[in-house]
Amino acid sequence: LASRDVKQDDTVIRFPGTDAVIGGGHHIAIVAGPCSIETREQAFAIADKVAAAGAQFFRGGAFKPRTSPYAFQGLGLEGLQIMAEIRERTGMRIITEAIDAETLEMVVEYADVIQIGARNMQNFSLLKKAGKTRKPVLVKRGMSATLDEFLMAAEYVMSEGNYQVILCERGIRTFADHTRNTLDLSIVPAVQRLSHLPILVDPSHGTGKRNKVVPLARAAVAVGADGIMVEVHHEPEKALSDGPQSIYPEQFETMMNELEQIAKVL
Numbered sequence: 189l190a191s192r193d194v195k196q197d198d199t200v201i202r203f204p205g206t207d208a209v210i211g212g213g214h215h216i217a218i219v220a221g222p223c224s225i226e227t228r229e230q231a232f233a234i235a236d237k238v239a240a241a242g243a244q245f246f247r248g249g250a251f252k253p254r255t256s257p258y259a260f261q262g263l264g265l266e267g268l269q270i271m272a273e274i275r276e277r278t279g280m281r282i283i284t285e286a287i288d289a290e291t292l293e294m295v296v297e298y299a300d301v302i303q304i305g306a307r308n309m310q311n312f313s314l315l316k317k318a319g320k321t322r323k324p325v326l327v328k329r330g331m332s333a334t335l336d337e338f339l340m341a342a343e344y345v346m347s348e349g350n351y352q353v354i355l356c357e358r359g360i361r362t363f364a365d366h367t368r369n370t371l372d373l374s375i376v377p378a379v380q381r382l383s384h385l386p387i388l389v390d391p392s393h394g395t396g397k398r399n400k401v402v403p404l405a406r407a408a409v410a411v412g413a414d415g416i417m418v419e420v421h422h423e424p425e426k427a428l429s430d431g432p433q434s435i436y437p438e439q440f441e442t443m444m445n446e447l448e449q450i451a452k453v454l
């Protein structure tokens with residue numbers, strides 16, 4: 189179902205009531221926001237800035253898949269409610285992660301796009317459950333997933349009747365240790381050759397380092413990605429998760445202008 193042999197034209201995902209579009213190659217979708225929703229004040233401060241700079245989608249984690257069980261796990265339901273308020277106020281559509289069957293039900297109620305994280309890319313029961321919903325599903329590439337495995341994760345969602353799948357490259361584990369992960373931009377044209385599904389690039393988790401996020405975002409647009417997902421924080425030194433890779437709202441604004449210039453020449 190994910191294959192171009194079955195469907196030649198690009199899948200385009202629209203969001204009724206907005207001009208937000210993901211896929212189709214004519215539009216760069218911008219997903220921005222903090223790693224985690226920490227407080228109402230924090231989330232609104234960031235949301236207002238990224239909306240003003242032109243983001244169509246707001247991201248923020250309410251359920252966080254943290255490496256340590258003692259690290260901040262997210263605000264849960266309260267985080268979802270804050271994001272719903274942000275949608276009302278800014279018009280941005282909401283993308284947030286479900287980490288299991290239980291949180292999936294809550295995410296479906298509040299969000300516009302269900303995110304399946306890298307660590308769950310081969311959680312086949314969760315993928316099938318997301319496939320039973322009728323909300324778009326963003327599947328992040330597992331940190332050791334091949335192209336084939338990545339596409340099969342999308343296939344799991346689609347096999348249950350949900351064809352609104354968005355792929356997201358977020359970096360893979362390699363021997364290179366100058367970045368948190370190695371952002372594999374070559375997967376963008378590879379996906380586009382084999383599949384009609386849209387693909388976004390996340391240079392934040394892809395590099396783990398603030399000073400590398402904007403250059404890789406530019407490269408992602410240049411290579412033909414359908415959009416980017418980027419972590420933004422107004423006080424990254426105080427962030428409860430992923431502060432070192434979160435860019436400042438001012439950097440985000442400059443980046444948006446640069447991405448527009450790059451998209452123009454494509």
Ligand code: PEP
Pocket residue numbers: 223249253304305306307328358393
């Ligand atoms: C995230 O987007 O905040 C996240 C946890 O990403 P990943 O699943 O790619 O690590």
Ligand code: MN
Pocket residue numbers: 223224393419429430
């Ligand atoms: Mn993060």
